[in-house]
Amino acid sequence: DPVTGRKYYHILNPNTGIAFFTYFTYEDETTGQTVYVYVDPDTGREVESASAPIDIIRSLAGSLADNLI
Numbered sequence: 001d002p003v004t005g006r007k008y009y010h011i012l013n014p015n016t017g018i019a020f021f022t023y024f025t026y027e028d029e030t031t032g033q034t035v036y037v038y039v040d041p042d043t044g045r046e047v048e049s050a051s052a053p054i055d056i057i058r059s060l061a062g063s064l065a066d067n068l069i
Helices: 054-067
Strands: 007-010 021-025 035-041 048-049
Touching: 007 054, 021 054
Parallel strands: none
Antiparallel strands: 007 021, 021 035, 035 048
16 A cells, blocks of 8 residues: 555455455554554454464464365
């Protein structure tokens, strides 16, 4: 997004093409570090993190695979 400087990422279900997880990043003006922002699927709360939510994406992808079998 050129206005906010945010970069959005959508993780898609390979069978439907529908996003099952979305997060965005931005650069913290104070530290210059990349901040990852997403909604925690367990709590429903927005989380800011210094690293990408890889564990959550893997968990959700595993759940999708379990539902396909």
